[in-house]
Ligand SMILES: *[C@@H]1O[C@H](CO)[C@@H](O)[C@H](O)[C@H]1NC(C)=O
Ligand SMILES: *[C@@H]1O[C@H](CO)[C@@H](O)[C@H](O)[C@H]1NC(C)=O
């Protein structure tokens with residue numbers, strides 16, 4: 339008989355489950371370095387394994403929540419999930435997974451959350467999500483993805499939250515999101531994206547949060563955001579944006595937060611700002627246009643007027659300064675705006 343130790347922490351477990359019954363158990367029972375904690379409730383078992391371990395070789399048949407994290411796993415057995423058809427959450431973050439078996443998820447059609455944060459995935463096998471119609475959250479951040487297939491996400495009709503941040507993506511196929519009607523949160527931040535296909539956001543019906551920060555985007559076209567009138571939060575900071583088309587924000591009737599800081603904007607076209615904030619409505623969050631090389635001449639009159647009306651929602655006011663012309667270099671945009679819009 340191997341002895342077991344209590345090393346896992348309870349913080350990840352849902353301690354609100356009714357009629358909690360603790361059972362510290364050793365799963366698999368072969369090698370002595372396997373440490374998993376099993377928590378049973380009326381809903382089913384929660385299995386949580388941390389630290390150096392192998393994937394548990396047998397799971398309670400009623401497992402609904404499985405975590406094997408911080409374990410440096412390099413692969414999963416092909417039949418890993420065969421024994422737990424009711425699985426709803428699978429947490430595999432902070433391992434070293436390089437690839438997944440195409441049929442991995444076939445036995446668990448009720449899966450709602452899949453978290454693969456901080457692994458070493460370079461691609462996903464085609465068909466991985468063929469049976470994942472219930473999946474609502476898919477987290478692939480901090481992997482090594484270099485490209486995504488246009489059909490990877492096909493059939494994920496319930497997917498609300500997709501996180502592809504901190505990968506190595508340079509481009510995206512136009513149809514990537516086509517079947518993701520339920521998507522509300524999309525994180526593409528901190529990749530190597532230089533441009534996005536104009537039709538990328540056709541598909542989701544109610545996108546609310548879009549993260550594009552930390553890429554290499556150089557321009558924003560009229561069409562990208564047009565399909566998403568319910569967008570509330572938009573991060574475009576830390577890119578190389580030098581131009582934003584006049585109609586880019588035209589459909590954004592609900593935008594509450596806009597971050598354009600740390601780009602290469604020296605000017606914006608007339609009409610761009612009219613669709614956001616006052617006089618129509620207050621942005622609930624605010625906006626940030628700091629750390630751009632603004633050229634504070636008459637071409638900015640439109641922005642000056644808008645700033646004056648929306649200054650109460652402006653972040654980083656002291657870091658939003660003119661880079662030119664010479665006479666006003668280093669002055670705060672807000673102060674120049676106040677003078678010019680009088
Ligand atoms: C995982 O690998 C990292 C880097 O090699 C190491 O620092 C860490 O201790 C390992 N973790 C476990 C649980 O073995
Ligand atoms: C600006 O963005 C670049 C990446 O595009 C980043 O490396 C840099 O730290 C950012 N600077 C500031 C002041 O945030």
Ligand SMILES: *[C@@H]1O[C@H](CO)[C@@H](O)[C@H](O)[C@H]1NC(C)=O
Pocket residue numbers: 656
């Ligand atoms: C902005 O700068 C002014 C003076 O230039 C200073 O009085 C004020 O405290 C600064 N505000 C912030 C938020 O740093």
